[in-house]
Amino acid sequence: MTMAAAMDKPIAAHPGAPRIARVDILRDFADAEPVWRQFETSAHLATPYQRFDFLSAWQAHAGNAEGAQPLIVAAYDASQEPVLLMPLVVSRENGMRVASFPGGKHVTFNMPLWRRDFAETATRADMDALLKGIQASNDRIDVLALLQQPQAWRGIANPMALLPHQPSANECPVLNMTPDTAPTDRVSSSMRKRLKTKEAKYKGLPGYRYLHAATPADATRVLDMFFAVKPLRMAEQGLPDVFAEPGIEGFLRQACAAPRAGGYAIDVHALVCDEEVIAMYAGVTDEQRFSMMFNTYTMSANAKYSPGLILMRSIVDYYADQGIRSLDLGIGEGDYKRMFCKDDEAIFDSYIPLTTRGRLGALGLSSVAHAKRMVKQSPALLQMAQKLRSAFQR
Known part of the structure; x- marks a missing residue:
């Protein structure tokens, strides 16, 4: 999907009743740990980069140092059983509140932690219910900048690919x-x-x-x-x-x-x-x-x-x-x-606006990422960019 997809309204109506009945927002890793640990079993789907011990170590040192504020999203079904947990951190960029996966450039793959049976059958309606829950929180997130997401993990399609997205600058x-x-x-x-x-x-x-x-x-x-x-x-x-x-x-x-x-x-x-x-x-x-x-x-x-x-x-x-x-x-x-x-393993990025101000911000972030991919895909442009980088570092 092209960068224009970042401007799609994420809360559009989609057929089928969503199975997400409740979305909780947790603002501290310690508060999230009990439900987080539930997702670290064979009945769940997650990359090792989203383990609690890995990301809590990042937050305790690097995240706190850069002023990243935890925003951990937990979604539940009608039986009040957790179906996904999405760790995020919030930073301010160009006057906007942007939520992204924690770990920064030290993480290769980003993805929520899923209950496996939910991930296998998730629909766009489920994903829209997740976005609505985040949008309804008191945190006033302008943009979700969700980078380096795998298309699939362990043979199961990543439900986040149901949302607007574009190829990442690099493959893996x-x-x-x-x-x-x-x-x-x-x-x-x-x-x-x-x-x-x-x-x-x-x-x-x-x-x-x-x-x-x-x-x-x-x-x-x-x-x-x-x-x-x-x-x-x-x-x-x-x-x-x-x-x-x-x-x-x-x-x-x-x-x-x-x-x-x-x-x-x-x-x-x-x-x-x-x-x-x-x-x-x-x-x-x-x-x-x-x-x-x-x-x-x-x-x-x-x-x-x-x-x-x-x-x-x-x-x-x-x-x-x-x-x-x-x-x-x-x-x-x-x-x-x-x-x-x-x-090569294909990975994708999503820039999803949650506010009116965020719509322009999402387009800007998407456009920059698209330009980076074009440079990486062109040997001539990449060589030029490397020469410019070396010149500025002298």
Whole structure:
């Protein structure tokens, strides 16, 4: 759907009676936790980015630092059973109150948490009832800016796609893994051979091994390396260090230490030896997907044998053995991503006005996002934009 869709009236009448009978607005993560936890079961549908422990860590550190105000939407059916929970935060942009998913640029996928049977059969009337509930609150939200939403999750269509939307600026490269296939179906035999030759250079290092952090101490050692090295790597590329923004380090450290069944809210993987952490990746995991969030590798001479690629191969094999069905390395292009991820996952954005003032704001936000996508889709425009960015950062 094009950017003009952002101007559609979201509260239009649609056939069929909605099943959402009540919408509650919660303005504190602690108040929302009891109902939120109900959605973290196999009977519900959610991405690992919307776990309570993940987003509450973000809010406690980064969200509070940037002045984001929680607005957590809980919807109930006629039996007063919760059918969805949509965590949002409110900020002021150009004089408007804009509600968006929390987590900012550190989240790849955004989606409400759903009761699975409701998500499977949701209608546009249900979604309009949700919007009406938000619109009727005392919070006076002008625009819902709902970015980076997956078209489907675990094979179930995302009901939010029933609302006006447009393609996101970028798609997400993904590796789909079929259970019980040969390792060479995931990573080619030629690449495996090259990486095995490179890894032989590390085998003589005392204590060399692949590490999936199983204790807070493991995670702390790897994160200490990350926060020391990542600014240097970002500076090499002429990029701003988004991990130095207020609250981000506290958020990541808390989430990497927040336990869940089988791991942490953020799982940490690394190649290590006794002397140093050579390379690291961290991301979120559920029963079917590993989604990478951040990574880096050493500044020492041990960087010369492609430790990041060796670690990525180890992570692919580790999760394939665990029965994970897919793996992504985050939104956006990158040569190393295409070495592993051959498919693309479509994601979409919605800019939905809830007030008269919000109609113009939604169109403006939609237009800017549409222009970004055009730039990303055109090699010539992208090269020009990169040159301009480098010029301004000198």
